[in-house]
Amino acid sequence: MEEKEKLTIVVFSGDLDRALAAFMLAMTGASMSMDVTMFFTFWGLNIIKKNEGGWKSKGIMRKMLGVINRGGSKRLTLSKFNFLGAGTWMMKQLMKDTKMPSVEEFIQMAKEMGVKMIACTTSCGVMGLPADAFRGEVMSMAGAAFFLGEARKSKTTLFI
Amino acid sequence: MEEKEKLTIVVFSGDLDRALAAFMLAMTGASMSMDVTMFFTFWGLNIIKKNEGGWKSKGIMRKMLGVINRGGSKRLTLSKFNFLGAGTWMMKQLMKDTKMPSVEEFIQMAKEMGVKMIACTTSCGVMGLPADAFRGEVMSMAGAAFFLGEARKSKTTLFI
Amino acid sequence: MEEKEKLTIVVFSGDLDRALAAFMLAMTGASMSMDVTMFFTFWGLNIIKKNEGGWKSKGIMRKMLGVINRGGSKRLTLSKFNFLGAGTWMMKQLMKDTKMPSVEEFIQMAKEMGVKMIACTTSCGVMGLPADAFRGEVMSMAGAAFFLGEARKSKTTLFI
Numbered sequence A, B, C: 001m002e003e004k005e006k007l008t009i010v011v012f013s014g015d016l017d018r019a020l021a022a023f024m025l026a027m028t029g030a031s032m033s034m035d036v037t038m039f040f041t042f043w044g045l046n047i048i049k050k051n052e053g054g055w056k057s058k059g060i061m062r063k064m065l066g067v068i069n070r071g072g073s074k075r076l077t078l079s080k081f082n083f084l085g086a087g088t089w090m091m092k093q094l095m096k097d098t099k100m101p102s103v104e105e106f107i108q109m110a111k112e113m114g115v116k117m118i119a120c121t122t123s124c125g126v127m128g129l130p131a132d133a134f135r136g137e138v139m140s141m142a143g144a145a146f147f148l149g150e151a152r153k154s155k156t157t158l159f160i
Helices: A016-031 A044-047 A058-069 A084-099 A104-113 A119-127 A144-152 B018-029 B043-050 B062-069 B083-095 B104-113 B120-125 B142-154 C014-030 C042-048 C060-068 C083-096 C101-110 C121-127 C144-150
Strands: A006-013 A034-038 A116-120 A140-142 A157-159 B006-013 B037-040 B118-119 B140-142 B158-160 C006-011 C037-039 C116-120 C140-142 C154-158
Touching: A006 A044, A006 A144, A016 A034, A016 A084, A016 A104, A016 A116, A016 B043, A016 B142, A034 A044, A034 A144, A034 C101, A044 A116, A044 C014, A058 C083, A084 B043, A084 B062, A084 B120, A104 B083, A116 A119, A116 A144, A119 A140, A119 B120, A119 C083, A144 C014, A144 C154, A157 B142, A157 B158, A157 C154, B006 B018, B006 B043, B006 B142, B018 B037, B018 B083, B018 B104, B018 C042, B018 C144, B037 B043, B037 B142, B043 B104, B043 B120, B083 C060, B083 C121, B118 B120, B118 B142, B118 C037, B120 B140, B158 C144, B158 C154, C006 C014, C006 C042, C006 C144, C014 C037, C014 C083, C014 C101, C014 C116, C037 C042, C037 C144, C042 C101, C042 C116, C042 C121, C101 C116, C116 C121, C121 C140
Parallel strands: A006 A034, A006 A157, A034 A116, A116 A140, B006 B037, B006 B158, B037 B118, B118 B140, C006 C037, C006 C154, C037 C116, C116 C140
Antiparallel strands: none
């Protein structure tokens, strides 16, 4: 069996605009029969956190971080022109208007298309995120060595 | 005929500093006989919009977006230390002082050197940008599949 | 002798979070026997500036820039939630708590592991940074052509 071409994406940013770009590329890669891995790290972990919350971080500083940096696919904001949410709301309207999926829908579609979504172990450790902080679509946690192992076998690797 | 090595750059950011980095690398690649493609998406589209304006977006929200996110190579600002334009002005002076081209000049030089500048169809759709919103140097519009097609044949692909 | 696989990282950002990601990947690559080059440009130069200052930039604008954009591994701040330093301080505590090295320590470790740290000549010219603005761990200055020469031989190239 011929091996599929690999596309690996580090999703470092938790901004709505960059999240959309990452999923757009991931989905396009999957639809072109590429083997796609998304490696979520740092602020990017916000994208794949459960929207409902409900997990527990240990220690007062990590609990505080969880409050100011709550995350969840529905809470992402634009990197520019957020305007206390008005700009982000507008962008979401424009997306609906052109039938572009929301981040929420992109995550579900990505899972269905076989895109592997991985949470960075190290960032999770620093930020105090347990495995149950993440949505069911997330496959597993893994470290930077796993990412580089994927990247070295990939035709294309992007840092978003 | 031997095929040229390819360099593909996604220009997602519309910040002056990142635009400069993108063109610097694109021009260097072209001068090293690489086949360079720049794929402008999201805020990056601002870089290649006509400075003069004059195109029309449909619908009130897209018209509003066109006002707050006007774009054009001469209106880009620094991602940091913009200081209501003072920092950006200063950076432009420092660039002139070291004979570094402006973004305006970089676009013209890139065209002359055969760099392919492409506008992302999907972002144009969401933001309501018609083909005539872009400068003459822009070759065409294309989607994420085109980009990944280029990327998979490229030695180096960068997301800026 | 078999040639080592190469990993090349452009460090464009001078944010603490992105600097950490860059070093984390560089160190992991080095520990996997990859030949790692970090190419620091624009704001990324802040990471490798001497913490003590003491160099001289020519001209009043470059001196001013050196004041507002002082740099040094110990002065980096988060791209988000800096909160006048409180957020950055908190992140550093969380890092210590999980035994994650500081940027300062990462630079020293990277040097010991043979990671090549290069400062971008062009950015140094624009910003007025002489060679003695940088720490001893920095190997040399080089331009975009050097970077692309490394990138075209690399398995993986990232723009951070």
